[in-house]
Amino acid sequence: xxxxxxxxxxxxxxxxxxxxxxxxxxxxxxxxxxxxxxxxxxxxxxxxxxxxxxxxxxxxxxxxxxxxxxxxxxxxxxxxxxxxxxxxxxxxxxxxxxxxxxxxxxxxxxxxxxxxxxxxxxxxxxxxxxxxxxxxxxxxxxxxxxxxxxxx
Numbered sequence: 001x002x003x004x005x006x007x008x009x010x011x012x013x014x015x016x017x018x019x020x021x022x023x024x025x026x027x028x029x030x031x032x033x034x035x036x037x038x039x040x041x042x043x044x045x046x047x048x049x050x051x052x053x054x055x056x057x058x059x060x061x062x063x064x065x066x067x068x069x070x071x072x073x074x075x076x077x078x079x080x081x082x083x084x085x086x087x088x089x090x091x092x093x094x095x096x097x098x099x100x101x102x103x104x105x106x107x108x109x110x111x112x113x114x115x116x117x118x119x120x121x122x123x124x125x126x127x128x129x130x131x132x133x134x135x136x137x138x139x140x141x142x143x144x145x146x147x148x149x150x151x152x
Contacts, residue, residue: 059114059133062086062093066112067138074143077108085117092117094130106142111135 020028066086070077077099084095096113113132 055116056133058089058091059093059116060136062088062095062114063112063134063136066095066097066114067110067136067140070110070140076140076142077110079108094118096132102139108140109137110140111137 065088066084077097079099079101081096081098084097086093086095094115094117096115098111098113100109100111102109113135115130115132118130
């Protein structure tokens, strides 16, 4: 009888040490699921941030290009507001510029706001202009007059 008891207790010990209980498996799967969801959420947040930074960078380049074009054209803008469009990186952009006088008569302050061109379906529903992605302030001086006389 002692031999049977020993073999039964060994068999029971082996069965208990063979695997995990259902409760242990459920806890492990729950921990894995929570960890996976947290990592997925962090990755989605990073993708959204990257996309926003890309749009903001392109909009800033559009504003810088606009200011440089004004400098290269040697134009001295009139005080007021204007709106124009540009294309960069396969996307249409709306440029709103506000020209203000400064205490110095030969210098103007320009505030350039750039926003992506809204889709036709979205713009039909809303009359308000899109929120600017970037706002850049710059100063332009009156171009020096070009001399027509040649020096000998």
